[in-house]
Amino acid sequence: MAGHSKWKNIQHRKGKQDAMRGKLFTKISREIFSAARSGGGNPDTNFRLRMAIDKAREANMPSDNIQRTIDKALGNIPGVTYEELVYEGYGPGGVAVMIELLSDNRNRTAAEIRHIFTKRDGNLGETGCVGWMFDRKGVLTVEKEGCPFSEDDLLMMALDAGAQDFQSEDDYFEITTSPDDFASVQEALVGQGIKFDEATVTFVPQNTVELHGEDAKKMLQLYEALEEHDDVQAVYANFEISEEEMEKIG
Structure with a gap:
């Protein structure tokens, strides 16, 4: 689980960039659409739909927007149909990258994602080229500040509930499940x-690659460019960057 924890630390230092970019509503709406279409509107x-709605409410998305998206997914309102995609590739330094997307035009999306990789010394690969390097896990994080339970109590509660793993990081606890x-x-x-800062089913790397210098800088640029793409729902990668290296990058 070190890979997810290390990257989680980087994300904490960088801040919640999706919200600042103003594209969070678009990504959440597509997740609501996909969840409702595949599993129904209740x-x-x-x-999965409940998780997406919770995320929308945390982002202060209006209830009308949420319901309208669900209605579109159920066919009650004519609209665009999105396709779920997973792309795989390699970043600078041989980093494995997986991307989950929702697209209304597969060919356009593939061309744009390929361009993002190529421009930043990466390579979009074939299906399955890096997927075997990741495990599908449920990850829940609890901020230490404000948590009403001690670490030992929370550990026992998590294990009793069926969690696979529990870790204490700098400012949060991380609970892992199947x-x-x-x-x-x-x-x-x-x-x-318990209130969660993050609760998601994600891809966790089995092993990580530590990056330095230009590889670290370019990998962060690739990661951020992928996150900024309107069709991208989530990006997973198996790299680590030390705090010292992050300070150098700025």
Whole structure:
């Protein structure tokens, strides 16, 4: 789990950039659309939809926008149909990169993502070229500040709920689950008064590559360019950058 934790630390230092970029609503709307289309429009029985709605509310998305997106997904309102895609490739320094997307035009999206990789010394690869380097995991993070429980108590609560792993980082606790147990663990801990800073099913790298110098700088540029693309929902990569290196990059 070191790979996810290290990158999580970088994200904390960089800040929640999606919100600052003003593109968060677009990404959340597409996730709501995809979740409702695949699992129905009832968040009580569609946990993926419930997660997306919770994320939308945290971002202060208007309720009308949420419901309109669900109605479009169910065919109640004519609109654009999105396709779920996963692209894989390599970044500077041989870093493995996986990208989850929602697109209304597969050919356009593929060309644009390929251009982003090529411009930043990366390479968009074939399906399966790096997927084997990642494990699908549920990850829940709890900010230490304001957590009503001690580390030992939270650890026991998480394990009792069915979590696979528990780690203490600088300013947050990280709870790991299998994808199948993610919903039940989250619900059990929420029921005991736990509030999560992040709760998602994600790809976690099995091993990581430590980057320095130009490779580190270019990889961050690639990661940020991918995140900024309107069709990209999430980016996963197996690199680490030390705090000292981050300070050099600025």
